[in-house]
Amino acid sequence: MSGFDAVSASRLVVAAAVLDRLERPTTLLCAARSYPPEHAGQFELPGGKVEPAERPEQALARELDEEIGLSARLGPELIPPRDLAVPVPLEGGPGDDAPAWPAMHGFRMRVWLAEPARLGDQGRVGADHLSLEWLSLDPPDRLRRLPWLEADLPVIDALVAALGR
Numbered sequence: 001m002s003g004f005d006a007v008s009a010s011r012l013v014v015a016a017a018v019l020d021r022l023e024r025p026t027t028l029l030c031a032a033r034s035y036p037p038e039h040a041g042q043f044e045l046p047g048g049k050v051e052p053a054e055r056p057e058q059a060l061a062r063e064l065d066e067e068i069g070l071s072a073r074l075g076p077e078l079i080p081p082r083d084l085a086v087p088v089p090l091e092g093g094p095g096d097d098a099p100a101w102p103a104m105h106g107f108r109m110r111v112w113l114a115e116p117a118r119l120g121d122q123g124r125v126g127a128d129h130l131s132l133e134w135l136s137l138d139p140p141d142r143l144r145r146l147p148w149l150e151a152d153l154p155v156i157d158a159l160v161a162a163l164g165r
């Protein structure tokens with residue numbers, strides 16, 4: 001789909017920090033959005049909205065397959081720090097059961113580390129993205145300097161810290 005719909009504060013988005021490998025990673029998959037026009041070219045972690053009655057991990061597998069043709073193995077969740085975390089909403093769906101990162105447009109976002117199920121699989125660019133870049137984790141400042149969606153900056157900082165960079 002294209003464009004951002006009107007959203008309710010309870011909508012949950014899931015995204016993956018796809019590393020070349022979970023053990024001793026060297027690169028991160030950074031995806032340049034193709035829409036909406038005001039965010040085209042900005043980078044995000046691939047993922048998307050959780051459908052009603054879907055578990056977040058199931059939604060993430062579906063989104064990665066649909067958007068970038070990647071079958072991924074999930075690692076640990078990247079837990080937001082307490083001062084940033086958006087609590088579980090009262091009206092959250094069945095899988096919406098953990099604090100999340102604040103995402104754009106009132107969305108809440110949960111993020112998992114991941115690696116391609118077939119190591120070396122690069123994913124493919126579909127309609128949702130202009131490009132997929134596998135960027136080196138070193139030096140981390142180069143990664144931080146990408147034009148990320150604004151909401152992703154603390155996520156990237158936390159990722160870099162979690163990976164010990």
Ligand SMILES: Nc1nc2c([nH]c(=O)n2[C@H]2C[C@H](O)[C@@H](COP(=O)(O)OP(=O)(O)OP(=O)(O)O)O2)c(=O)[nH]1
Pocket residue numbers: 001002003004013014015043044045046047048049050063102103104105107109149151152
């Ligand atoms: N996928 C993704 N969405 C993010 C990130 N950061 C962030 O603020 N968002 C926001 C942008 C959108 O408002 C929302 C997710 O939208 P989306 O367009 O990716 O969702 P979708 O794939 O289900 O797309 P659609 O078919 O509903 O357009 O979350 C991120 O790193 N990845």
